Amino acid sequence: MAVGRRKRRKLGQHFLVDEGIADRIVEESGVKEGDRVLEVGPGRGVLTRRLIDKGAFVRAVELDRHLHAQLKEKLDKPGVCEIEWGNALKFDFDSIEAPFDIVSNLPYSVSVALIKMFFDHIGKIKSMTLMVQSEVAKRLTAKAGDSAYGSLSVYTSYHCKTERLFTVQPKAFSPRPKVESAVIGLKPLPDGEEPPVNAPDKEAFFKFVAASFVHRRKTIKNNLRDLWPDIGSFEKSLLTTGVEGSERPQEISLDRFAALFNEWEKNS
Known part of the structure; x- marks a missing residue:
């Protein structure tokens, strides 16, 4: 059991246990009946269950084999929810019908890499509602002149309209992280709308x-x-x-x- 906990910490997993926060994330996402949702790192399924209850089809990708097996047994159902084992950084975006929403409590250790990967497939994505470390959220949503503003801020603002939705305290997780988290909303540009600046290459x-x-x-x-x-x-x-x-x-x-x-x- 201790080995399993150590492995999950290495994967950057902090499981959301606060039911109220889970409810709020799903409400903020705006997901409704008939929507398609990609969830990365479902963990114990606290968001997955709520997304299913909204009537959405959920495709959830989990790297931890033990958690994958548990979720597969409890939640996997044709036409309702598909629990996939694998590394989300290698996810085949052509395997899910577009457009779709992404709703996830992202593993801390790969959150930035995942978000950059999402941007590579931005034309398929309708919205993203993501929980990340608070410092990462600051970098993603920072404006020019903010202390957290950097190349990631520029990269994000090129692709999306961003909003920091709310802060989540460590007590909402198990195990508790050492830092605060935050939920952010990323809205890709609508179909046909050009990027906010002219940079052809x-x-x-x-x-x-x-x-x-x-x-x-x-x-x-x-x-x-x-x-x-x-x-x-x-x-x-x-x-x-x-x-x-x-x-x-x-x-x-x-x-x-x-x-x-x-x-x-x-x-x-």
Whole structure:
């Protein structure tokens, strides 16, 4: 038994035991009868049962074999709920009919990696209601000027409208984590709506943003000037975009990053 507990901690699993919090997460998700839901890390099924009760079809992916077997026996039912064993980071998004919602208490250890993977399939997703560590929630929902604002914040705001819904205290879990958690809502852009900025080469844009944050305490000039052919062209790009060379990356909004990136592409 002790070995099983250690293994689940290694997987980053903290099981939600507060029934009221579980109710609130499902209500905040807006899931209704007939919706399709992907749940990552269902654990003991506290959210899974509530989603089923809403009349949704639930596809739940669990890595822990013991928990998978328990959930498979209790909840798996054709047309109602499918309990799948496996690593969610390798999930086949073509295997679930789109569009679908994602409602999950994400394993702490891989929460950011999972969210980035979700963004890779954003066109299939209707909404995401996710519980993560409070610090991760701050990074995901931060705006320019916030202390938690970074490349992940820019990455998220490019793909979704974000909202921090509520904070969850450690006592809501077993075992209790050492930090607070938070539930966030992520709403992908509606079909046909363009991203909030013009950055045609999305992959190159995100690499550019990541380079801007390599040294958070340095100015944008110190972080990026070597990407330009010469200091003169760099300073001209700053003037064109209205970005001050003395600004730090956490002060620069998504649209200003995009403007600077487009200037960089012209000079590359």
